[in-house]
Amino acid sequence: MKIFFSSGEASGDHLAALLARALQEGAPGIECWGMGGPESRKAGMKTEWPSEALHLMGIADVAHSIPRLWRLKNEICRRIQQEQPKALVVVDSPDFHFPLLAQVRRSGYRGTVVYLSPPQVWAWRSGRTDFLKTACDLCLPLFDFEHEFLSGRGVPSAWIGHPFVDEFGKTGLQTQTEGRRLVALLPGSRPGEIRRLLPVLAETAQHLSARGFEPVFSIAPGLGEKDRKWLSSALKGWKTSTETGRSLMGRAVCVIGASGTAAVEAMMLDRFMIVLYRVSLSSEIAFRLLVKTPFISIPNRLAGKGIYPELVQGHARTGEILDTFDAYWKDPERRRAVHEALAEARSRMGKPGAPSFWAHSVLMRAGLR
Numbered sequence: 151m152k153i154f155f156s157s158g159e160a161s162g163d164h165l166a167a168l169l170a171r172a173l174q175e176g177a178p179g180i181e182c183w184g185m186g187g188p189e190s191r192k193a194g195m196k197t198e199w200p201s202e203a204l205h206l207m208g209i210a211d212v213a214h215s216i217p218r219l220w221r222l223k224n225e226i227c228r229r230i231q232q233e234q235p236k237a238l239v240v241v242d243s244p245d246f247h248f249p250l251l252a253q254v255r256r257s258g259y260r261g262t263v264v265y266l267s268p269p270q271v272w273a274w275r276s277g278r279t280d281f282l283k284t285a286c287d288l289c290l291p292l293f294d295f296e297h298e299f300l301s302g303r304g305v306p307s308a309w310i311g312h313p314f315v316d317e318f319g320k321t322g323l324q325t326q327t328e329g330r331r332l333v334a335l336l337p338g339s340r341p342g343e344i345r346r347l348l349p350v351l352a353e354t355a356q357h358l359s360a361r362g363f364e365p366v367f368s369i370a371p372g373l374g375e376k377d378r379k380w381l382s383s384a385l386k387g388w389k390t391s392t393e394t395g396r397s398l399m400g401r402a403v404c405v406i407g408a409s410g411t412a413a414v415e416a417m418m419l420d421r422f423m424i425v426l427y428r429v430s431l432s433s434e435i436a437f438r439l440l441v442k443t444p445f446i447s448i449p450n451r452l453a454g455k456g457i458y459p460e461l462v463q464g465h466a467r468t469g470e471i472l473d474t475f476d477a478y479w480k481d482p483e484r485r486r487a488v489h490e491a492l493a494e495a496r497s498r499m500g501k502p503g504a505p506s507f508w509a510h511s512v513l514m515r516a517g518l519r
Contacts, residue, residue, distance in 0.1 A: 151177065151179060151180045151181065151236055151518060152180075152181045152182075152183060152233055152235040152236060153173060153180060153181070153182050153183075153235055153236060153237045153238075153239060153512070153516070154183060154184045154230055154233070154235040154237070154238045154239065155169075155170065155182055155183070155184040155185065155186055155190065155195060155239050155240075155241070156184050156185040156186075156226065156238075156239070156240045156241065156243075156246075156247060156250065157185065157186050157187065157190065157201050157204075157240075157241035157242065157243070158185075158201050158203070158204025158241075158242065158243035158246060159201070159204065159242055159243060159339070159340075160187065160201075160339045160370060160371075160372030160411075161242065161267075161410065161411040162201070162241035162242040162243060162267065163186055163187035163188065163189045163190050163201050163241075163372065164189050165241050165242075165266055165267055165292075165313070166186055166189070166190050166193075166195070166239070166241050166266070167186070167189035167190045167192065167193035167195070168193075168313050168504075168505040168508075169239065169266060169505055169508050169509060169512070170182040170190060170193040170194065170195045171193045171194070171505065172505040172506050172508060172509035173509045173512065173513070174193075174194060175506075175509070176506070176509045176510065176513060176519075177509075177513055177518055177519065180518075181196070182194065182195040182196070183195060183196040183197070183198065183233075183235075184196075184197065184198065184199070184226075185197060185198070185199035185200070185201055185203070185204075185226065186200075186201050187200065187201035187202065187372060188371070188372065198229070199222065199225075199226065202372075202374050203218075203219075203222060204219075204243045204246050219246055222246075223246065223249055223250050223253060224253075226250060227250065227253045227254055227257060230254055230257075230259060231257050231258075231259070234259070234261065235261060236261055236262065236516045236517075236518060237261055237262040237263070237264060237512055237515070237516040237518075238251075238254065238259070238261060238262070238263045238264065239264045239265075239266055239512065240263075240264075240265055240266070241265075241266045241267050242266075242267045242269075244268075244269035244278070247265070248269075248278070248281060248285075251263060251281075251285045251286070252281075252285065255284075255285055261516070262287045262288070262512070262515045262516040262517075263285060263286045263287050263288075264286065264287065264288045264289075264290060264511075264512050264515065265282065265286045265288070265289045265290070266290045266508065267290070267291065267292055268282060268286075268289045268290075268291055268296070268300070268305075270296075271299065271300070272295060272296055272299040276303075279300065279303040279304075279305050282300070282305045283303075283304055283305050283306075286305070286306065287306060287515050288306050288307070288308060288511060288512070288515050289305055289306060289307045289308075290307075290308060290309070290508050290511065291307060291309055292309075292312050292313075293309075293312065293448065293451075293452065293498070293499075293500075294309060294498055294500060295451065295452075296309070297309035308507070308511050309500065310500055310501050310503060310504055310507040311499060311500020311501040311502060311503065311504045311507075312414075312499045312500055312504060313504040313505055314414060314415070314418050314499060315499050315500060315501065315502050315504065316502045316503065316504065316505070318418040318419070319502060330401070330402070330403045331362060331363045331364050331403065332363070332364045332365075332366055332401055332402045332403060333358055333363050333364065333365050333366070333402055333403065333404050333405075333406060334366060334368060334395070334398045334399050334401075334402035334404070334405045334406070334407070334421075335351045335354070335355060335365050335366065335367045335368065335406050335407055336367075336368045336370075336395055336398075336399075336405065336406070336407025336408055336412050337351055337367065337368070337381070337407060337408060338370070338407065338408035338410070339370035339372050339373060339408075339410075341373075341377050343408055343428075344377070344381060346428040346429070347407070347408055347426055347428055347466070348381075348384060348385075350426070350428075350466060350467055350468055350471070351367070351406065351407070351426075352385075352388070353468045354406065354468045354471050354472065355367070355388060357468065357472055358472075358475075364389065365388065365389070366388075366389045366390065366391050366398060366402075367385050367388055367389065367390045367391070368390075368391055368393075368395045368398050368407070369381050369382060369385075369390050369391065369392050370395065371392060371393075371394060378392075395412050395415065396415045396419070399412070399415060399416055399419050399421050400419050400421075402421060403421075403479075404421065404422050404423070404424070404475065404478070404479070405421050405422070405423040405424070406423070406424045406426065406471060406475070407423070407424075407425075407426060408425075408426060408427070409425045409426065409427045409446050409447055409460070413425055413447040413448060413449055413458060414448050414449065416449075416458075417448075417449040417452075417457075417492050417495055417496060418496060418499075420489060420492055420493075422458070422478050422485070422488055422489075423447075423449075423458045424458065424459050424461065424471055424474050424475060425446060425447045425458050425459065425460045425461065426461050426466040426471075427446055427460065427461070427462045427463070427466065428462075428463055428466050429463070445460065446460045446462065447460060449492065449495045452494075452495035452498045452499075453491050453492075453494055453495040455491065457488055457491045457492060457495065459474045461474070
């Protein structure tokens with residue numbers, strides 16, 4: 151009983167690992183294999199391809215890597231044809247997984263296809279729901295509004311909650327920040343993203359340090375060795391942390407950094423975050439033409455209002471970051487309103503038990519239970 155996995159981003163690797171563990175607990179003897187990262191390997195998955203191959207951001211990064219990604223796609227498809235696993239589980243990374251699933255289906259694969267953390271079709275490129283309907287037997291979104299959007303358009307979808315409900319519930323919210331001055335700076339987990347955000351974060355760190363704060367840069371554990379060494383060298387003279395971003399944020403009074411899963415983690419920790427988003431010019435043009443949501447970060451989408459300031463492209467600069475930081479830090483009433491809104495957003499994260507629910511859903515669809 152083999153189940154193929156493919157995940158790219160560090161956040162996707164985390165989700166894949168959660169599901170792999172739950173599958174092995176729910177149906178001993180299942181073999182999970184495919185493309186994954188460090189967390190997937192720790193969960194017992196046999197990873198034949200490293201997930202770092204998909205650490206890309208924006209149209210320019212993807213376009214530059216097309217020949218390599220094409221070869222990778224063909225290689226994976228051939229292995230799936232050979233092994234004929236009972237189910238395929240792909241996680242996030244739609245620019246790679248959509249072509250992969252299309253080719254797999256064309257090749258005649260008739261097993262169960264599951265998309266864990268499907269693309270944000272509610273925000274842009276909603277036409278992708280047509281592909282999800284035809285290529286996938288089941289989608290497992292992370293948030294209630296995603297499930298409602300997909301179900302409303304005929305996409306097979308199932309949802310009970312986000313795995314963070316379990317993960318953060320074990321430790322509780324870390325809300326005690328009195329007397330602390332640490333500011334967590336998160337340049338991201340993808341090389342292109344880091345190179346775009348690092349200069350402005352370094353300049354911001356200088357100003358925060360001059361004001362008596364303690365800026366600490368996160369070096370994401372999921373970075374490849376070469377990128378980790380480069381980032382460590384670029385941050386020489388600054389305090390850095392190789393712990394998880396989640397752990398660093400738990401010790402901070404504020405978070406400043408890349409948009410993504412970190413914003414949801416900050417929300418669960420009850421931390422204020424200034425969200426930065428910088429991409430290439432081509433990606434910015436596509437963003438402005440296609441994105442149909444007023445918010446980039448999930449906490450803002452959950453709350454239906456701008457809890458976390460979103461500084462996009464040219465607005466992601468030191469002056470605006472510091473102004474936004476001061477507006478929060480110096481105004482007790484604003485801080486109170488922010489944390490009330492964060493509590494409201496957390497209330498929409500669903501029930502505990504998401505990984506077990508996913509595993510049960512996959513096994514049922516694949517006829518293994």
